[in-house]
Amino acid sequence: MMLTFVIFGLLFCGSLAWYTDNKSFLGVKFQARWVALVAVIAFALVFILSVHLSPLRFLTLQMITQVPWINSLNINYTLALDHLSITLIILTFFLAVICILVSWDEIKEKSGFYYFNLLATFVGIIGVFSAVDMFLFFFFWEVMLLPMTAIIAIWGHENRYFAAIKFFIFTQVSSLLMLVAIIAMAYIHQQQVGDLSFFYQDWLSLDLNNDVAQYLMLGFFIAFAVKLPSVPLHSWLPDAHTQAPTAGSVLLAGVLLKTGAYGLIRFVIQLFPQASDNFAPIAVSLGVVSILYGAKMAFAQTDFKRLVAYSSISHMGFVMLALFSFNEIAYQGVIVTIVAHGLSSAALFSLAGMIYQRIHSRDLSDMGGFWQSAPRMGGFGLAFAAAAFGLPGLANFVGEFLSLVGAYQVFPVMVILAAFGLIGSAIYGMVLFQKTFQGHSIKAVQDLSFRELIVSSSLLMLLVILGLYPNFVLQYFRGVIL
């Protein structure tokens, strides 16, 4: 019940933020950003408390709510949680706060509508992480897309319409394939059990013919591979990340990509274990290609955000590689990589936003020597770049290390190839840092403000904690074998 309250409450607060923006009530002047910030923090606390105090143990999926929705097709509003979804929802809440803080001064126009869209995206994402009725899942999957597209298209940079349309079409077409697979599963359930069912846990017990399973798995896989993204379905990502406003990029890289990983874990691998196993060599190759290709492309970019965007493709390749190794250590690596990449890419994109606010450019050739005028920003920049290329002591290292170690037991050659990606990431990470903070000082920029310090240091703190003590997250994923 609490989760439903959180979902609808956030949506309500989004509308409230839109409605009350720049209006005075009882002598208090409301601002959408304050409403949004308070709402997100309050609901985050509500969520964490309710999970913490709940008598349920979330080792396996625990059903939270089930309400009939569309009776003629036997569709229910069903939410469930386990450790995986709880972790991702908490990550979403944390990045939500970051998103609001980085938009604080950036979004001046139509801010009410902006915060409405931002909160609506959070609602969609939380819904995706908790829905177990597949129709509902698809519903949230699309609902999260709409406001995200609006954020890119209305508040984005110069080429925003193209980027938004590309983003939407990629996701929509691939998710229609998933919808076909969902419907087909429901009818297979009808053939085998007798009634139509869209309930995830009913599907786990289905006995699927190998051929059929292979096709259905592909339907799901393509949808999630687009979101993840994996080569060759990645081309929307550099555009969308580059053109989105800062918070949009943070949200896209930090959480939206993770819905793809979540989908692979929850649906592709668990619903079609045999078919995924057959498919694993292809998926793993795609992962390795993504790692190398992403790193190479990142190195060639001159646009700060585009560089980070390509590095995301590279990092998500590790997720794909590790997931399809079906190994406990690799799985733990996936979890850490997901969280760590969420934090580190969010950090780099926030940094890009901070620089953009100062010099109104994302081009690396306009940057250089910022260390002299803004040493604090430079320090954080170095730390975030180091996190991105996997410096030991920071979270990404743990994730990538575990992924590679786990996957090595199954696909040794692939892992050796993938390890080259680490070298690539060190190169582009250093390029990024050098071109921005070192060299001739072209312009003097202001150092970080208090708000920006809070954003950067909280992200860095979590990266360090996770890097030094990964059990913080991993304790919940012991003994999980896919």
Add this chain to the structure above:
Amino acid sequence: MSTSPEIANSVILSVEMFIVLSPILLLSFGIVLSLLLIAWRRSQKMIALFTQFILLTTLLLTLHLLSGDLLVGSGVPITTLLNVDRFSYLSLVLICFSALAVVSLSRSVLKMEVEVHDEYYLLILLVALGAGILVVSDHFASLFLGFELLSISLVGLVGYFREHKHAVETGFKYLILSAAASSFMLLGIAFIYSQTGNLSFAVSSNVMPWSAQPLQVFNSVGILLLFSGIAFKLSLAPFHFWSPDVYQGSPTPITLLMATVSKVAMFTVLIKCCFSQNYFNNESFIEIITLVAILSMLVGNVLALKQQNIKRLMAYSSIAHFGYLLIVLTVSSMQNTEFAWQGALFYLSAYLLANIAIFTVLLISEKNKGDMSGDRSIDINDWHGMFWKNRLAATLVVFSILALAGIPLTMGFVGKFYLLNQAVIFESWWLISGLVIGSGIGLAYYLPLIFTLFKDEKTLEIQEPVGTRVYVVTTGKQLFMLTLLISSLVFGIFPDLVSQFIYR
């Protein structure tokens, strides 16, 4: 000569039949009354109100009859010509509702002309009657009757404002092509008759399983010709060439009438004909349907990509939508027809609501633009930044476009969900790929349209005089738009409210 009891029964109009047929009778009676009204006093206000009254009563009567249990099972046959079942009533509801919307929206268009426009309203009622006959017909003769009544009245309406730029061209185009289509159809019916010796939908193929006939080629050609006649009205590719021109050239309310009433009626009769003749058992028929469907999905969506004029864009998008809808014709067996009907009616209602909504806003902006500059055609750029000026109208447009694109939260998504269900049951992977690709292409013109609504005034390349884009909306229209918006949202989130109604 002793007449067989069946014929004796079918000739007499029993009370039950009379009640079942009463919406159609009421509509015809209304037409006679409005003729008398014109003879008595010519007043535009009066005839408009009277037409609205007639349509509203028909709508309410149909709804009332629908809630009773008169129509269970396969429906009530009335002579051999008509057969009224739940689905015809549901289509009739859709038809009356859209005709009502058309009449209500026409006032602003007619106000600008000097004459008294009695014929206009009369013709709209005739269109509704033709559509009404189509949806209850169970015989090729009544199908043709309804078809011609619909077409001829529409021809009159299409070129109604004769001094407008495109009026003559549009009228001629529609007249000639429509006449050609009906003659094709007639020839097809004749071929079918030559094989089966019967013109009723229900008997012919049961009496003579045509596949066993030596001369089945006639039957096949007949079916093909019949289908092409109907496909013309539905503007399915490759019979779509008239539709963008006619859509653009007709008065906007009439475009809406064509997009909704005419298409809903033609589609209903197509489903009725196909299901009662078991055409779905015929593999080559299914192949042709699949081909036409995929062609329409692709042609409609691809040609819509570069359109600037909103009416042309809607014409192309409607080609694609009827391509999607053809999926319901590919049912695997008689048991699945119920589900197919459900999907078709749901999709049609979603399509209808979205179209009415877009055309309502289109009319409002046409009026505003016409008042300012005299030019009334609305391009995509004329909707620039509407969201920041008239939030209600723009939100309505956004939701309708999302419905047409089939995005969740809207009825269009549930409609598409039904169609996909149908296609998955029938395992027609070609149609599914067509639908997926078509929707993908569709987004490439739906989204820019939505983005235009959100654009800033600042980003506009050509600066226009201040004040051209102020949206003056009457309270009545505002209420109407609000109702459309709320109903499309509510039905989109709780589709059970509609499907319960269809299912019962």
